[in-house]
Amino acid sequence: MNGVDNELIKKIPGAPVIMTSVEWAINASRANSLWTVTFGLRCCAIEMMHTGGTKTDWSRFGFEVPAASPRRADVMVVAGTVSKKMAPVVKRLYEQMPGPKYVMAMGACAISGGPFIYDSYSVVMGVDKLIPVDVYIPGCPPRPEALIDGFIKLQKKIMAQKIRK
Template sequence: MSSDQPFITDESQVVTETRDARMTGQGDRFNSRLREAFGSSPFILTKFDKFLNWCRGSSMFMLQFGIACCSIEMMHTYAVKHDLDRFGSGVPRASPRQADVMIVPGTIVSKFAPRMKRVYDQMPEPKFVVGMGSCTISGGPFQEGYNVIKGAEEVIPIDIHVPGCPPRPEALVYGVVKLQERVANGEASPVTVKPYELEEFSDLERDELVDKLADEIEDDELVMRYNFADSP
């Protein structure tokens, strides 16, 4: 080609596979390998629930939720190198109303537990929780702390526990993929009443503490009562 003709003007010389496929009408842009594997029939036969669970497990929206040290490793899990998105579960949503999965990345303390419960309640069903790190299992290194809840499971139900302090990003990826497997198989932890629930102040059993606080707290205010003596 001569140098005074930098662009190809002759249409017949521009041949790309994509254009070919489009011009021949029946392009195979939408035909994946999977489609070929089905053979001649464009239909698959499966149970509706199973199909839906497979969809759910293949596209999980995570709640963008940082608490403590583990959230740094969680950010690394979302970002380059580990890239959780490869497994179909890496879209952090800032609002709990758009999220399916909450990763609890850190220590839960008395002041935060009611907030976490509220955020969990705001997520639409079906929702799943990954407990990241030792603190969400038992309080971890801070278990003896006067202000620390001995595990996130005292407040909300947890499907997968990822141990470590903090777990490596690889471990978190493994945990999330395990959760996806469970969701795809239709398994989830039963939602049970946890020891620490949000309740109205007037519903608490009257005792010395409640009487003492009666002036400070309105009757219809939501409170969480911690019985530290009964904690594991």
């Protein structure tokens, strides 16, 4: 499995049983079934669709399904410029997602406002002004490889979570 230390799984010879820690099992389940809210706002959305397409198929790595509803999604990919009119919608959909939830800021606009940073009356200067962001993916727009790299970084982050605080 992706990003998994093999020493964590112990097979018992002669029996259909493996032993591992609860922490690892929960984290691995979370990291390998990330359903996405594909928040395609502008041109980054095209690269995101491409990433989900056949050529660079993202379900190879366990981020399977673009969820039709934020209520059954785990990760929100904010792909594109967040305008001030869209800001309440982004916030509301984030609040509808069940925890644990993760956010990826895809592209220069979602990170910082990008080319709209000066002389713009309508653009939110980075989606992290609204909601907490886990992974930033630079690019204008990022290539599909970069998006997949961001997803794998997010999986590594999830695998490092601890159950005990």
